[in-house]
Amino acid sequence: MAVKTNCNINGIDYYRLRVTIGKDRKGKDVIKNFYGTSKTDAENQKDGWMKNKLLGINHISIRDSLSMAMFNWVWDVLKVSGIKVTSFERYEGIYRNYVEESSLGFMILEDIQRVNVQRCYNKLHEQGKSYSQIKNLHKVINMFFKYAVIEGYLLRNPCTGIKLDVYKKEEDVGEIDLFIEDEGTVETFTDEEIPVLLEGIKNKKLKIMVKFALGTGLRQGEILALKKTDIKNMVVQVTKTLSFAKLYDDADNYSYETIVTRPKTKKSIRKVPIPTELKKDLAELNKIRIEEKLKLGELYQDNDLLFPSETGTYIDSRNLLRSWKRAFEGIDVPYKKFHALRHTFATQLIKNGAQLITVSRLLGHASIKTTEIYAHVTESTKADDVQSLNSLFK
Known part of the structure; x- marks a missing residue:
């Protein structure tokens, strides 16, 4: 009997379980997605997450989605790492805007390959995102995967070898980096x-x-x-x-x-x-x-x-x-x-x-x-x- 799934992400079938885990600051339901190869697998993901949450443990699992794993990394590793408050705000914002609800974010951690990351960037480029925006997203994702490799969660970093220069346009002069100098469009006042x-x-x-x-x-x-x-x-x-x-x-x-x-x-x-x-x-x-x-x-x-x-x-x-x-x-x-x-x-x-x-x-x-x-x-x-x-x- 075929395994029952209910969603397809990047050509791969998954069973997605949507669970209300609380209320946000505005009183709206907070929904968390759990993905598995079957309904049972997704429920196991949910049960494990809920158990660890009650115990105050937020381990990263290779069967987590990238969104779930990065969420734990952002809040349990980055936030307490001593980085500037404003830097953390940027990291968290990039995660929330570009990873949390993205097709790449929905993928299971151990299934992500270089082509999936590159495809994500290609899609953003097609949507009109700038080279600088894609470059800074890559920095955050790459940081996460480096951490996952160092901690032994993954054997390799799928960001290695990613090509970013293909997103540059002729008018992209210099490397304007969000974390260093976000100058944006160069507007100046004339002498007059x-x-x-x-x-x-x-x-x-x-x-x-x-x-x-x-x-x-x-x-x-x-x-x-x-x-x-x-x-x-x-x-x-x-x-x-x-x-x-x-x-x-x-x-x-x-x-x-x-x-x-x-x-x-x-x-x-x-x-x-x-x-x-x-x-x-x-x-x-x-x-x-x-x-x-x-x-x-x-x-x-x-x-x-x-x-x-x-x-x-x-x-x-x-x-x-x-x-x-x-x-x-x-x-x-x-x-x-x-x-x-x-x-x-x-x-x-x-x-x-x-x-x-x-x-x-x-x-x-x-x-x-x-x-x-x-x-x-x-x-x-x-x-x-x-x-x-x-x-x-x-």
Whole structure:
């Protein structure tokens, strides 16, 4: 008698058992899938998982689906490994968005071969996912399989030999890595847009912050984390960053909090000279802080911040975003993200003759390859500038 199955994944028949294992934070049922070669096998998978759950044990089994095994790895290994909170948030997000409910995630761990992983990436590429997104997914999956091999769960890593360069496009310049420097699309402000933007900003503190970003190239989180003591002799010492991150108790319970952590990479810890023209702006910023402190009196929470909120605390990134968007209302400058100020800093330096290695160090890039994307932008600008000479020959 043929084995009864009820689903087919990548050409292989499985029996899938769907079980409600609890409620999520919104009160909705949490469904977990168990896969086996038969109904009995799937039920055994479920019974073993439930037993271990009651005992507080979350071992990885080669008969687990990749989704189940990676779930245990994310929460029982990664979360307690000492990685940054923001890094864990990225890992967990990649797992949840690309593995948990994917066709690859449904496969039994010991059945996964290199072709299955490559096929997963091919499908994502066809769906329009970028090289950077696929590369970062591969990093997380590869980390998991390396762990599974080291711990003896598997004999080989199916990620070995995976080809990623096939997903690159001609416009993919440099290697922009989510875990190192997620620059995204390179938006910059033109020479004509900058004065219009600055003139349109009515909030004095925000205007000084924008000037500071244009003059130093610091990331938003690095600026918001600065203390007054981080600036000496018009040089800013970058040693930390402010993040708005998920803090997890477990998979179903988390909260968003503002935290200060070390920068993304060792090279992000750096010293950056401040243009001397900003000296008067920093003096004005000091007056603003004093006025805010006097206004609130004992209610003011002095944290010695360079750019504090009106109450002396860290500026909430969501409030900054709202103020930033308001700055574009009624001015003839297209909206761009705050990060465009950092891009503008880099492209202006290169356009004015700065060496690529110098720009890379000022930006705190882990690799000069990331900085090369700005050279690509300036080359495009040069081409456009030359084409403007066509009018001379008409």
